Amino acid sequence: MKLDRIIYTSIFFFWTFFTYCQDFAPVGSIWHYTNYETSAPNPLGYLKIECVGDTVVLDKTCRHLKKTKVQSNGISVSEKDEFIYNSGDTVFIYVPDDSFYVLYNFNAQPGDTWTTSAYDMYDDIYVESTHLVDSIATTIINGQSLKQLFVRTTEGNLTFWQEYGSNQ
Numbered sequence: 001m002k003l004d005r006i007i008y009t010s011i012f013f014f015w016t017f018f019t020y021c022q023d024f025a026p027v028g029s030i031w032h033y034t035n036y037e038t039s040a041p042n043p044l045g046y047l048k049i050e051c052v053g054d055t056v057v058l059d060k061t062c063r064h065l066k067k068t069k070v071q072s073n074g075i076s077v078s079e080k081d082e083f084i085y086n087s088g089d090t091v092f093i094y095v096p097d098d099s100f101y102v103l104y105n106f107n108a109q110p111g112d113t114w115t116t117s118a119y120d121m122y123d124d125i126y127v128e129s130t131h132l133v134d135s136i137a138t139t140i141i142n143g144q145s146l147k148q149l150f151v152r153t154t155e156g157n158l159t160f161w162q163e164y165g166s167n168q
Helices: 002-015
Strands: 030-036 044-057 060-070 076-078 082-087 090-095 099-105 113-120 125-141 144-153 156-161
Antiparallel strands (some): 030 044, 060 076, 090 099, 125 144
16 A cells, blocks of 8 residues: 555656746646556556646745546545746645655655655555665657656655656
8 A cells, every 4th residue: 555655656746847937837738647556456447637827835935736546436535736837947745744745856866765754544644765876868759858857765766757748
């Protein structure tokens, strides 16, 4: 279950990063991501993430994201709202212990690490996860040259593409 919450958060943020916060996740934007359920006969539901507005959290202008998990049986489950902002190539996520964690950092170099936190809806707690950059590369996706981070986490291996999924 812990891996699911890290993957959902990571997929959304890593695939939709945009360089400037005012252009990131425009209000009204909606994303749908496949949700693999481990105990369902047909294990494909989806995660819906919607940017519903801007707000200020701890003196930072943030995007307000609502997340809904739609299970394969059609039942919708609301997840905790999330608040994010970016500064340069680093995106931060708010954790209700009154702090922001680095969600990802595209200035990172091989060997760099950062700690993030994600909500575990099953245990109703926030859990920290450490990310270690193994390597970086540049790849072309949809005609755009994008920076790519290969990252090991305490949950497994992930690959992040800068700006993939932006509206430009």
